[in-house]
Amino acid sequence: MKKKKKKVLIGALAVLAPLTIASVVTAALILKKRNKKNPIEHVNPNPVEPTEPTDPAQPTDPVNPNPAEPTEPTNPVEPTQPTDPAEPTDPVNPNPAEPTNPVEPTQPTDPAEPTDPVNPNPAEPTNPVEPTQPTDPAEPTDPVNPTPEESKELTPEETNLLFQNASAIVENNGYFTSTTGVLNINIEGLDNSQNNLVINQYSWSSNNEFLKNTTVPKLQIQYSDIEIDTTYSVTIKGTYNNKIFVKTFDNLIVHKVNPLSEVILQNRDNVIITNGNPITLILNKTTNLDLSRTHWFYFNKKLDQIGSSSYETNRPGTYYAIVFDNEGSSWKTNELELNLTISKTQTQVLQLI
Numbered sequence: 001m002k003k004k005k006k007k008v009l010i011g012a013l014a015v016l017a018p019l020t021i022a023s024v025v026t027a028a029l030i031l032k033k034r035n036k037k038n039p040i041e042h043v044n045p046n047p048v049e050p051t052e053p054t055d056p057a058q059p060t061d062p063v064n065p066n067p068a069e070p071t072e073p074t075n076p077v078e079p080t081q082p083t084d085p086a087e088p089t090d091p092v093n094p095n096p097a098e099p100t101n102p103v104e105p106t107q108p109t110d111p112a113e114p115t116d117p118v119n120p121n122p123a124e125p126t127n128p129v130e131p132t133q134p135t136d137p138a139e140p141t142d143p144v145n146p147t148p149e150e151s152k153e154l155t156p157e158e159t160n161l162l163f164q165n166a167s168a169i170v171e172n173n174g175y176f177t178s179t180t181g182v183l184n185i186n187i188e189g190l191d192n193s194q195n196n197l198v199i200n201q202y203s204w205s206s207n208n209e210f211l212k213n214t215t216v217p218k219l220q221i222q223y224s225d226i227e228i229d230t231t232y233s234v235t236i237k238g239t240y241n242n243k244i245f246v247k248t249f250d251n252l253i254v255h256k257v258n259p260l261s262e263v264i265l266q267n268r269d270n271v272i273i274t275n276g277n278p279i280t281l282i283l284n285k286t287t288n289l290d291l292s293r294t295h296w297f298y299f300n301k302k303l304d305q306i307g308s309s310s311y312e313t314n315r316p317g318t319y320y321a322i323v324f325d326n327e328g329s330s331w332k333t334n335e336l337e338l339n340l341t342i343s344k345t346q347t348q349v350l351q352l353i
Contacts, residue, residue: 153245158243159245162197162247166190167188167189168188169186169187171185173327173329174255175255175259175260175330176223177258177332181223183221185219187236187249197240200237200238203235204234205235206231206232208233217236226254229255231253234252258331262285263323265281265334266336267280268282272339273314273315277314278314279312279313281296281321283321290326293306293324294307294321295321296320297322298313298317319338
């Protein structure tokens with residue numbers, strides 16, 4: 001009898017064993033499909049019925065059909081299914097064991113994509129060139145201490161003080177003394193002997209056009225150099241106490257025509273010297289000129305007689321006069337040649353001065 005029961009039990013187990021294995025496989029497939037439909041429930045596959053497998057009346061767990069022997073309350077394989085790399089359930093983080101991407105924390109420090117727009121390279125916080133910009137002599141930051149270039153120049157006040165006794169003078173009030181004469185413009189009153197004063201050049205201009213540079217404080221102008229009244233200027237460049245200065249004298253007028261040029265020297269009687277008889281030389285066209293004095297010359301030698309508009313002589317030779325007006329301007333008259341005639345009966349000897 002016992003042997004018969006034992007055979008029956010073995011037969012039952014043989015029948016149930018395939019069913020149990022089939023149930024486990026079926027349950028695994030069902031659970032896998034459920035996980036695909038709802039990937040959020042992979043952590044707890046059955047959150048609603050955790051205690052139902054313990055109810056002997058309603059065994060809902062196909063894996064464990066015998067509630068009296070709950071040897072497998074949970075499927076130890078199921079929690080590992082979400083970690084299957086072939087079918088990740090979390091598209092953001094497919095591997096829950098690695099919540100963050102180890103490469104991402106290093107991206108902010110990538111030099112190609114700096115996060116700080118002001119200082120892209122934290123290893124170099126400042127630009128080494130920038131601190132030196134305030135010392136640029138072209139942009140001084142200290143108004144009290146000017147740049148070296150400024151300190152090497154005399155101020156306009158200092159320049160005027162240096163030239164307070166100097167002036168540019170046009171000879172004869174800007175009038176030529178004759179049609180063959182030379183007129184000078186001179187710089188006067190400047191002490192060039194001072195050791196701390198150096199004149200580099202005098203730059204001359206005529207009617208605002210550059211004329212020439214000289215190293216002497218004088219400009220000579222020929223009567224034939226100008227056709228009309230002309231205005232000259234001179235710019236003096238040099239150093240004083242190692243400081244540069246520039247000084248200009250302008251409005252220096254040179255006249256083409258001298259009003260005294262109307263004066264003419266004549267032989268009053270238009271005669272020659274005969275037998276020692278004197279003749280008279282006179283200045284003509286002097287009425288409206290207001291002459292102040294006259295100097296008489298005989299062979300370029302100045303005679304003693306001054307101030308008269310006429311001169312009497314019995315000596316042959318060349319005569320001329322220089323006349324002056326009340327302004328101090330002068331003019332050399334034309335030259336007059338006197339000849340001597342000696343008679344046959346008388347010989348006259350003239351003593352020349």
